Amino acid sequence: MTAxxxxxxxxxxxxxxxxxxxEALPFMREHWGKVVVVKVGGATMERAPLSRSFAEDVSLLLHAGIHPVVVHGGGPQVTEVSERFxxxxxxxxxxxxTDRETLDVATMVLAGQISTRIVGLLIAGDVPAVGLSGVDGGLAVARRQAEPDLGYVGEIVRVNAEVVRTLMAKGFVPVVASIAADAEGHPYNVNADVMAAELAIGLEADKLxxxxxxPGVIGPAGDLLSxxxxxxxxxxxxxxxxxxxxxxxxxxxAVRALKAGVSRVHLLDGRVEHSLVLELFTPEGVGTMITPDRTASGDAP
Ligand SMILES: Nc1ncnc2c1ncn2[C@@H]1O[C@H](COP(=O)(O)OP(=O)(O)OP(=O)(O)O)[C@@H](O)[C@H]1O
Ligand SMILES: [Mg+2]
Structure with a gap:
C-alpha cells in the first residue's frame, strides 16, 4: 500500500x-543568548494593530533565545496630557x-499610563513583561543635564543593570520608562532614545x-538611507x-552606543507590522542600519 x-x-x-x-536559522544562531534593546517611540504606539504584532515579535525573539529589553518613549502622549493641564x-x-509641572506629567504618562499599556499588551500576547522606570532598582542614575539646561531633563551617569539582568534571567521582559532619579532620589525626564542607548551599553547589548x-533616516535627497x-x-x-x-x-x-561597543543600531518603521522580526530574522534589512566605522586595519573597533 502506498502512502x-x-x-x-x-x-x-x-x-x-x-x-x-x-532561512531564519543562521539569524537565530547569531542572536541566540544576546541582549537586544528595542526602543518604541510614542507615535508608533498610537496604532493598535501594530501593537498586537509587536507583542508577537517580542514573543518570537524571546522564544528564539534572545533577551529583549523594551524601552518606550511617549512624546505625543506627554504633549497631549500637558496641553490638557x-x-x-x-x-x-x-x-x-521640562519644568516641574511637565516633569509630573511625564512621570505620570510614561511610568504610569504608557508603561501599563505596553506591559498589558505584552502580557496579553503571552510575553511575561514587567514595567519599571530607571528609578526602580537604581537601574539608571541621572543628574540634571547642564548643557543645555532644559529644566528637569536628566542625563544618565550610571546604569546598574542588576535589576534588569535578574528579571531577564527568570525569563521576564523588562519594559523601561525613561524617568531616572539622581543620587538624592529626585526624578528627571530622560529622553527615551538616550535611556535606550545607555541601557544597551550597560547591558552590553548586541543590538539597539x-x-x-x-521608515528610517531620510537623507538630503528625501530618500531612505539604508x-x-x-x-x-x-x-x-x-x-x-x-x-x-x-x-x-x-x-x-546611536553614535554613543556604537562607540561604546554595541555592534549594530537599527532604525525601523514601527508602523509596519513585524518590522522587528523582519529586521532580525531575514536577510532583507528594513530601515536604516548604523554600524561602527572600520578602522584603518579594516576591523570594526
Ligand atoms: N532626517 C530625518 N529622517 C527621519 N526622520 C527625521 C529626520 N529629521 C527629523 N526627523 C523627525 O524625527 C522624528 C522621530 O523622532 P521623535 O522624537 O518625534 O519620535 P520617537 O523618538 O520615535 O518618539 P518618542 O520621542 O515619543 O520616543 C520623525 O517623526 C521625523 O519627523
Ligand atoms: Mg524621540
Missing part, C-alpha cells in the same frame, strides 16, 4: 513555509524642555533597535539641515 500524498500545490506551500523557517510643550534639538513613525557608519551619522548631524527634531537625540545616542 497518501498531498496535492502538489499544498506540497509547494508547505515546503515554502519550511524554507522560511530554515494648560502646559505648552517646547523642545530644544528634539529634547523636551529604534522603532519609529518614519546603511550608515558612525562618521556618516556625525556628518548628517553636523550638516544641520537634514536631521532635526527627535532624530537628533536618536542619532547622537
Amino acid at each position: 497518501p500524498s498531498h496535492p502538489p500545490q499544498i506540497r509547494e506551500r508547505t515546503i515554502a513555509k519550511a524554507r522560511v523557517l530554515i 494648560g502646559l505648552e510643550a517646547s523642545f530644544v534639538n528634539g529634547v523636551r524642555v 533597535v529604534y522603532a519609529n513613525d518614519v 546603511e550608515l557608519g558612525v562618521q556618516d551619522a556625525l556628518d548628517l548631524l553636523a550638516n544641520g539641515t537634514v536631521v532635526d527634531g527627535g532624530m537628533i537625540p536618536k542619532l547622537e545616542s
Whole structure:
C-alpha cells in the first residue's frame, strides 16, 4: 500500500513555509543568548494593530533565545496630557524642555499610563513583561543635564543593570520608562532614545533597535538611507539641515552606543507590522542600519 500524498500545490506551500523557517536559522544562531534593546517611540504606539504584532515579535525573539529589553518613549502622549493641564510643550534639538509641572506629567504618562499599556499588551500576547522606570532598582542614575539646561531633563551617569539582568534571567521582559532619579532620589525626564542607548551599553547589548513613525533616516535627497557608519551619522548631524527634531537625540545616542561597543543600531518603521522580526530574522534589512566605522586595519573597533 502506498502512502497518501498531498496535492502538489499544498506540497509547494508547505515546503515554502519550511524554507522560511530554515532561512531564519543562521539569524537565530547569531542572536541566540544576546541582549537586544528595542526602543518604541510614542507615535508608533498610537496604532493598535501594530501593537498586537509587536507583542508577537517580542514573543518570537524571546522564544528564539534572545533577551529583549523594551524601552518606550511617549512624546505625543506627554504633549497631549500637558496641553490638557494648560502646559505648552517646547523642545530644544528634539529634547523636551521640562519644568516641574511637565516633569509630573511625564512621570505620570510614561511610568504610569504608557508603561501599563505596553506591559498589558505584552502580557496579553503571552510575553511575561514587567514595567519599571530607571528609578526602580537604581537601574539608571541621572543628574540634571547642564548643557543645555532644559529644566528637569536628566542625563544618565550610571546604569546598574542588576535589576534588569535578574528579571531577564527568570525569563521576564523588562519594559523601561525613561524617568531616572539622581543620587538624592529626585526624578528627571530622560529622553527615551538616550535611556535606550545607555541601557544597551550597560547591558552590553548586541543590538539597539529604534522603532519609529518614519521608515528610517531620510537623507538630503528625501530618500531612505539604508546603511550608515558612525562618521556618516556625525556628518548628517553636523550638516544641520537634514536631521532635526527627535532624530537628533536618536542619532547622537546611536553614535554613543556604537562607540561604546554595541555592534549594530537599527532604525525601523514601527508602523509596519513585524518590522522587528523582519529586521532580525531575514536577510532583507528594513530601515536604516548604523554600524561602527572600520578602522584603518579594516576591523570594526
Ligand atoms: N532626517 C530625518 N529622517 C527621519 N526622520 C527625521 C529626520 N529629521 C527629523 N526627523 C523627525 O524625527 C522624528 C522621530 O523622532 P521623535 O522624537 O518625534 O519620535 P520617537 O523618538 O520615535 O518618539 P518618542 O520621542 O515619543 O520616543 C520623525 O517623526 C521625523 O519627523
Ligand atoms: Mg524621540
